[in-house]
Amino acid sequence: MPDEVSFTQLDNEVWSELTSLPRSLAETIARHLVMAHEMLDNDPERAYEHATYARRKAARIGAVREASGLAAYHLGKWQEALSDLRAARRITGRNNFLPVIADSERGLGRPERALEVTRSGGVETLDIAERIELRIVASGARRDLGQPDAALVELHVPELKERRARPWVARLFYAYADVLLELGRMESAREYFARASAVDQEGVTDADERLAALEGLDIVDMDDDVIWTDAEDPEPAPDGGTGAGPGEGPPGPETPSAAKSPER
Secondary structure (H helix, E strand, C coil): CCCCCCHHHCCHHHHHHHCCCCHHHHHHHHHHHHHHHHHCCCCHHHHHHHHHHHHHHCCCCHHHHHHHHHHHHHCCCHHHHHHHHHHHHHHHCCCCCHHHHHHHHHHCCCHHHHHHHHCCCCHHHCCHHHHHHHHHHHHHHHHHCCCHHHHHHHCCCHHHHCCCCCHHHHHHHHHHHHHHHHCCCHHHHHHHHHHHHHHCCCCCCCHHHHHHHHHCEEEEEECCEEEEEECCCCCCCCCCCECCCCCECCCCCCCCCCCCCCCC
C-alpha cells in the first residue's frame, strides 16, 4: 500500500464506525477502505483485495461489509455481494444498498427475486438517484423475463421530464432509450439516446456511441478531440446496453444496476 495513503482520507462518517476497534487496527482498516474506494472503477481486482482484507479483520463493521459487497459486485461475484450487502443493511439499517442487492439477484438469474427487492420495504427512504437506479434494475428484470413492454412501464416516471445534467438523469434516459430500441421504436430511441448524451457530463453512459451507431456514424477519438465520421459498414446497435453487472442501463455505478455499478 502506498505510504501516502492515510486513514484521514476516509469519510468521517465511515471513520466513526471504526472507532470501536483498537486505534492501530482502525487506522489500518481505514487505509484499506480508502484504497478500495479509489480503485473500484479502474482496478476492481485490487479494490476487492483491499476490501476483503478489511472484511477479514472487521466483518462486524457495516462500512466494511458495504465496501466488500460493492467490490464483489464489480467483479460479478453476485452471491458474495448479496451476502455482504445484506449484512451491511442489517448492521447499519440503511436501505441505499437495495439497487445493488436487486441487481445481484439478476446476476444470479433470479429476476423474480430482483423485482421483489425493488418493491420491498425501505424503498421510500431512498434518494432520487437511488430510486431511479432501482427502477432501472426493475426494468432490466422485466427484460430478463421477456417482458419488454413491462420494462418500459417500469421507467415511466415523472423524472423523464428532467432537464438537469445529472448522472442519474443520463442513466434513466439511456435505459429508456435502450428498451425503446428493443421494442423497435427507432425514432423515440434516437431521441432519448440524444437526451442522455446531452445531460451526460460525467461520461456515465456510452450514449454518444449508441446514437452514432443509429445515425450510421463512427466516433473517432483523436486524443481529447472526438470526431464523428460516416461509417462505411455501420454495425447495428447492440440490443442490451447494460450497466455494471446485469443491470439494464448505461455502462457506468451505483450502478446497483447498477454495475460500473449504480452509484450509491
